[in-house]
Amino acid sequence: MKKLLLSSIIVIIGFTFIGRLSYLQLFRFSPDQTLEDPAIKAIYDYPERGYIYDRNGELLVGNQPAYDVMVIPREVEPLDTLEFCSLLGIDKTTFLDKMEKAKIYSPRLPSVLVHQLSKEDYARLQEKMRHYKGFYIQKRSLRYYATNSAANVLGYISEVGEWDLKNNPYYRAGELKGRTGIEKQYEEVLRGTKGVQFVQKDRFNRDIGPYKGGKLDTLPEQGKEIRITLDKTLQEYGEKLMHGKRGGVVAIDPKSGEILAMISGPTYDPALLVGRERSNNYNKLHYDTIAKPTWDRSILAEPSPGSPFKILNALVALQEGVIDPSTTFRCYHGFYVGNTLRGCHCGGGVRDMNSGIYRSCNAYFAGTFRKIYAKYATADEGMDVWEKHMKSFGLGGYLGTDMPTGRPGRIPNKEYYDRAYGDNRWSSSFIISNAIGQGEVAATPLQLANVVAAIANRGYFYTPHLIKSIGNAGAIDPKFTEPHYTTIERKHFEPIIEGMANVYKYGTARWLQIPGIEIAGKTGTVENFVRVNGERMQLTDHSIFVAFAPVENPQIALAVYIENGYFGARYAGHIASLLIEKYIKGEITRTDLEKRMLEKTLEKEYVKPYSGEPFKINEYVW
């Protein structure tokens, strides 16, 4: 026992030590701790963020230098505070407050004293800065906007937060990252890759040379410039027309699926989210919960599509062979569902397809809709067929665009109605509102524009997208260059398009003709309700318009949605015609239409539900 005592103690100590060392070096060790090692400091070299151009190579977004006044508290020497404050343009309390915070953060490390000086202030300060020890000016790169439009498309960048730091190991505190729009979608392309240099430090945070002789250091990789499909002129013009109106406009080149304009009203100047006033401006925009300027109505609003949806029902009926273009229905200034008459504004009488479309006859499409369902033994089967056709147009689901946000809209299916009415307890009459685009169907302006593009192409579309080319190589995702065919055969489109062209010639949009351009269009006037303080009230109808032009060689397809604009031919129709003329001719001949759109606003409509007083809707005089 006593002979073995010391030997056993030695063995026990050995095992204890090796156990503890295994815990430290094998269990607690993590290979990527280089960055946490206080002995190694990474110094980053940031490449310039890529520029963004429009489809014609016009600059939309560039970079501008900004100047931060930095302070290293330990190195500051006594100074004339008042004079220095007046130079910086801040008051003394702010100055002392910031100095205190900088000291608390670290006496050795630089802190920002004044954010983002203007170029003028910088020029003034630069000369005198050397008199103030411990202060210096650091150059940074900020976004510069060559347009005051397309804020919703371009998006903005801001400093990364805790969430980003935790979820993406690339980012370090203080770095910038795309938050919405193109800036977010193409973040990695635009950003490039920062370079890094590792420096060996001692415990007093002094440099004592490169770490591992610089073997791990990397050079920065430049951000790439990108071209997007927007037409700067069209976008700016559209935003001007949208002045004082809420809604969304999407214009697509049907031949490629490229988005020519994507407008949301009300919008804001993208430059507001850059510079010293950034957070103030952001709060103002973000907390405007009534006008919602940061809510992109062109891709997030999901109104009922209204009458433009009739076209799709006609196409489905033709494809299913339940009608032909000469089939007629009688309009009794409406149509009966059971014993109830549902109204129609077309004027009544016998309607065929052509006049049904250009006069937007509700009775004609209710009849058409019923026939689709009547072909099948059960409403379930009819529903499946109808749903399949509708979804082939990119409705009722995400389109797969290159926008970081979006909405699916809605194409109801049999399960939806089984839930609402019970299994086998509903028929086409229950869902007849869908015939005229009012019922349960919903679509974003982007989806509607895409439907129009598919009609313009007579049966297929390309996924709408914003990217035109990346860097010099130019390649974009191949999914944007493959056509998607709808379930409707090409031949069925001609009679429909003829009806749409007649909308401009004899129909609901005959006042909106553009000389020299044959346009096919369709108006929509959509009933809508809102809940204010728990009270459901009906507001003035939404004005919706879809169109493409020229009919024989379509170059532009668009959808315009104006909240509470009443008739489709009013606000939406005007804006659609003007945008088509602007894009195809490059100039405006219908200056009367233009004048009206620039002058008229809907502010009066928008305050109605919040005024607290009774109000009239759908006023005839505008």
Place this chain on the structure above:
Amino acid sequence: MSGRGLFGRIDWLTVFLYVLLVFIGWINIYSTTLSDSNASIFDFSTLYGKQLFFIGLAGLGIILVLFVETNFFERFASIFYVICIALLIGLFLFGTTIAGATSWYNLGFFNLQPSELAKVATALALAKFLSDIQTDIKTRRHQLYAVVIILLPAFLILPQPDPGSALIYFSLFFVLFREGFPLFYLGILLFTVVLFATTLMFGTVWVAIGLIILALLVYTFKKASVKIPLIPVMATILVSILFSLSVNFVFENVFEQRHRDRFALWLGLEKDEGKLEEIRKTIGYNTYQSEKAIESGGFFGKGFLEGTRTKGDFVPEQHTDYIFSSVGEEWGFMGTAGVILLFSIFFLRLIHLAERQKSDFNRMYGYGVISILVFHYFINIGMVIGLLPTIGVPLPFFSYGGSGLIFFTMLLFIFLKLDSNRLKDGI
């Protein structure tokens, strides 16, 4: 002297292990203290250069020891001891203060630390006293003498202040245990330490419950034939609980905050992340940095001269007490486990040598040597890897420092000299 030259029948395995340890130690001192990679390793203005010089001196020391007649050590053990005690007392009058401790004599070219010398002398004196034919360790009186021999230098060293060195003398109790000093005392010591730590960690109530459960378990599972009297057991429990109660009192009222912080860190008592951060920056800074450096080495280590924390000088006193953290960072688990293994083999070999001595004096001195070395090794590495509270003792043969290296070497080689002549003993 036999005709086999200066080294005689010296145990070459031990010599080899010794050389290996000194060499590995120096490699790590080189890495920790290197600042200008162009300097020669013989540049005596650098610390690694100085250490090389000390290694040379230690070599001279070895030759000196081997030249001396074997009997010399036994014969003059008492006189050495008296001289050392005198030197320790003399420190109060003539000592030089370095880093707050008055532990050195300034000899001009060299600072002599008598507490190092006293370890050798005490080990020799204890062996001589115990091996005396008239000494009977079973008697209380001789037990007391032995304890006085051990603790006298410790009490002289404690007020320097150098609690680390003072603590080392307690290691010599293992010599007593080997020679028949009742293990009961060791049991009481261990039990006290365990009670102390568990009280701080879990509180008196849980300690009391644990003790009672333990007693019940013993009663339940003991053989029927074994009789354990009830009253002493109950008395032990009672005394233990009283002790446990006093621990909290002593901890809160007698200890100073810095002591409390050390224990808090050691036993993981502090759970508040903010306070922990504070402790890491102050009293626990060395331990925290040392653990981090070792941890960052991983399995393979960062490589010789590649330790970022070593280069950045993040671990204070890394070339002296914290030298093992450099092994951890640069050589990884392979290095640290290797060094632990090397030390263990070295110690076990020494025990083997001690046990084969025919002379009681040789064996007892051998045990003294082993106990002192093991205690240094245990306290130093335990501290560096965060198992023990911070107590400043060097790692034998590794740590930078002349006195340490030379006296550890002499301590060891006196024993090897005795061992090489073991066959002639008793003739």
